[in-house]
Amino acid sequence: MRKARITDLKKIINIIENAKKSLKKDGVDQWQIDSMNEKFLLGQIEVDKAFVYEDKGEILAYCFLSDEKEEAYRPWEDDFEGKIPLTIHTFAVNARATQKGIATRLFIDIIRHAEKNSFDALRIDTHKDNFKMRGLINKLGFRKIGEILIDEEGAKKPRICYERLL
DSSP states (O other), X not given: OEEOOGGGHHHHHHHHXXXXXXXXXXXXXXXXXXXXXXXXXXXXXXXXXEEEEEETTEEEEEEEEEOSOOGGGXXXXXXXXXSSEEEEEEEEEOGGGTTXXXXXXXXXXXXXXXXXXXXXXXXXXXXXXXXXXXXXHHHTTOEXXXXXXXXXXXXXXXXXXXXXXX
C-alpha cells in the first residue's frame, strides 16, 4: 500500500467505474451517483489521504482513509469503543483482481498503517445489500454498530457502520 498520486488518477477512476458497475449488477444502490467522479477522486488524492494497493507496478485497489470525525457516525458515538479512529472510505478492488485476496491484503495494510500512526480503531460503513463488503468486514473482525444516514447528493441514504479495535 502506498499513497495515491495524481498520476494514478486514470487507473483509480477505472477501478471505481468498474466497482460501480459491479454494485449495480449485484443490485446494490451504492455509488450510483454522478458526484463520485474524477473531481471527487482528485480531491481525495490532493488531501494526501488516498492510497493504492500496488503489485508489480499494477494498481490493484484503492481506498481513502479519513482521520476526521464522521458526522454521520455521531448518533452511535457512545457505542464505539475506539477514541482515535481511522475511517475507511471509497474502498474498491480492480475488476481484474477480484477473488484473489487483494481486498484482504489491502485491509491488512490499512490495519498496519493505522497501528503505526497511533489510531486505536478502524471504522467503515457500507450498504446493507453489499454482501461482498459485509462478508469481508465480518471476516476481518469488525463489529456491527448500527445504521447511519449518509448524504448522497442531497438524499439521506442508510448504511451500516462497523468498528474494529486495533
